[in-house]
Amino acid sequence: MKVLLAWVCVALLGASAANADLRATGDLGVVIERETGSVQIVNTSKPAMLSRIEGLGDLSHASVVFSRDQRYAFVFGRDGGLSKLDLLQDKIDKRILQAGNSIGGAISQDGKIIAVSNYTPGGVKLFDAETLEQLADIPAMYGDENKLSKVVGLVDAPGQRFVCSLFEGNEIWLIDAKNPRQPIVKKFKDIGKQPYDALLSADGHYYAAGLFGEKGLALLDLWEPEKGVEHILEDYGKDDEQLPVYKMPHLEGWTMASDWLFVPAMGQHEVLVIDKRDWELVKRIPVAGQPVFVSGRPDGRQIWVNFAFPDNQTVQVIDVKDFNVVKTLQPGKAVLHMEFSPRGESVWLAVRDEDRLMIYDTETFLETGRLPAQKPSGIFFSDRANRIGW
Amino acid sequence: MRLCFSGVILLLSTVAVADELSPQRQQELSNLLKHDCGSCHGLPPKGGLGPSLMPDALVDKNDAVLMDAIQNGRAGTAMPPWKQFISVEETRWLIGQLRQLY
Numbered sequence: 001m002k003v004l005l006a007w008v009c010v011a012l013l014g015a016s017a018a019n020a021d022l023r024a025t026g027d028l029g030v031v032i033e034r035e036t037g038s039v040q041i042v043n044t045s046k047p048a049m050l051s052r053i054e055g056l057g058d059l060s061h062a063s064v065v066f067s068r069d070q071r072y073a074f075v076f077g078r079d080g081g082l083s084k085l086d087l088l089q090d091k092i093d094k095r096i097l098q099a100g101n102s103i104g105g106a107i108s109q110d111g112k113i114i115a116v117s118n119y120t121p122g123g124v125k126l127f128d129a130e131t132l133e134q135l136a137d138i139p140a141m142y143g144d145e146n147k148l149s150k151v152v153g154l155v156d157a158p159g160q161r162f163v164c165s166l167f168e169g170n171e172i173w174l175i176d177a178k179n180p181r182q183p184i185v186k187k188f189k190d191i192g193k194q195p196y197d198a199l200l201s202a203d204g205h206y207y208a209a210g211l212f213g214e215k216g217l218a219l220l221d222l223w224e225p226e227k228g229v230e231h232i233l234e235d236y237g238k239d240d241e242q243l244p245v246y247k248m249p250h251l252e253g254w255t256m257a258s259d260w261l262f263v264p265a266m267g268q269h270e271v272l273v274i275d276k277r278d279w280e281l282v283k284r285i286p287v288a289g290q291p292v293f294v295s296g297r298p299d300g301r302q303i304w305v306n307f308a309f310p311d312n313q314t315v316q317v318i319d320v321k322d323f324n325v326v327k328t329l330q331p332g333k334a335v336l337h338m339e340f341s342p343r344g345e346s347v348w349l350a351v352r353d354e355d356r357l358m359i360y361d362t363e364t365f366l367e368t369g370r371l372p373a374q375k376p377s378g379i380f381f382s383d384r385a386n387r388i389g390w
Numbered sequence: 391m392r393l394c395f396s397g398v399i400l401l402l403s404t405v406a407v408a409d410e411l412s413p414q415r416q417q418e419l420s421n422l423l424k425h426d427c428g429s430c431h432g433l434p435p436k437g438g439l440g441p442s443l444m445p446d447a448l449v450d451k452n453d454a455v456l457m458d459a460i461q462n463g464r465a466g467t468a469m470p471p472w473k474q475f476i477s478v479e480e481t482r483w484l485i486g487q488l489r490q491l492y
Contacts, residue, residue: 035425058436079432
């Protein structure tokens with residue numbers, strides 16, 4: 001009898017705990033705390049920290065993708081760590097060290113494959129999203145001497161494909177992973193000097209890599225890859241003085257708002273507007289510093305821009321209607337990242353040197369909240385699970 | 391003579407004090423090293439887009455080479471010049487920090 005009672009008690013306790021813990025994944029986000037190698041799981045609808053997960057290694061350049069059911073977050077760490085977090089149970093589900101030095105990753109269209117881009121050894125590796133078992137190793141070999149290149153700008157593309165760029169190799173690779181144990185790689189060579197990052201249009205149609213070693217972007221049309229890579233904006237501002245670059249721009253989160261594409265200008269205090277019908281430069285918008293992220297609000301009406309050192313205390317907002325800066329904010333020292341709510345009524349900022357996250361209303365530009373975080377560097381909301389190329 | 395001698399010592403020690411970085415500036419520079427240098431070199435700086443800055447990676451590079459790389463940047467790479475933001479003295483302190491990391 002005593003035993004039975006105890007069982008009933010346990011069952012009841014278990015039930016009430018389960019109820020208290022009910023958590024909808026569409027509300028969740030992951031915040032990277034770069035110095036401590038930890039992440040916060042946050043609620044994005046009712047801003048609050050839900051938990052902190054530690055022991056994720058070097059997160060000095062970390063990024064996150066989500067499983068399609070939004071239960072799991074895959075964190076790519078600088079030290080080659082690939083950690084699968086269970087957002088419902090606040091714990092590391094699986095973790096492997098898959099390389100010596102890593103820069104980012106992507107999840108396949110069907111959600112079954114994780115791809116990681118590595119600096120050391122330079123290449124791409126594919127993993128089973130459920131078990132993190134390695135499925136394929138694709139060394140980024142280039143040139144006659146078979147050197148390994150750092151791999152940047154890795155994104156998922158429709159058709160179970162991944163696309164990436166080789167920083168030293170000056171190549172773009174289109175990886176068909178329909179059979180993930182035997183991926184087929186199509187290589188595009190001499191695409192321009194030192195591609196440093198890349199982006200995919202929201203419809204998965206265009207892949208564009210920004211170039212560090214020369215002007216412009218390398219553009220690949222994924223609907224017609226047989227046409228090859230086109231070098232666009234080759235000549236713009238080529239006589240302008242190039243400023244030293246204190247932080248590489250990031251192209252993820254680029255915006256195609258109606259007919260325009262907005263990208264950071266390398267070594268200039270400008271955001272470039274490109275007409276995607278002919279890939280010609282439409283306008284160079286002067287801004288407060290060298291842009292790092294040029295992020296479009298989900299509806300495409302606004303572009304939010306943060307900046308490299310020494311101007312990283314400033315954030316500016318461009319109105320897409322007339323390509324003008326309409327707001328300049330000073331949220332605090334070292335604004336490293338911006339993430340919009342799924343439909344864009346609010347935006348979260350990671351303010352590293354102030355140890356906080358700040359939330360702004362994107363219509364009124366008023367601060368609506370702030371949360372403590374230790375040296376936050378990246379904010380990733382679970383709605384990314386449903387976007388191509390993020 | 392003795393007086394003159396102690397005067398020299400006094401002068402030397404004053405210079406030494408003037409060269410010491412304030413704790414606040416050391417804190418700022420540490421932060422810069424961890425986070426702004428770290429955005430390319432890693433945290434700890436085991437390398438990223440930029441090479442490793444760990445003591446074993448720097449062992450065959452003398453201070454003058456490191457001073458030049460930090461102050462003036464390295465042409466043909468992504469390393470920018472920092473002299474606008476960090477003095478020679480501060481750079482020397484940073485190099486000292488790098489050589490004794492961990």
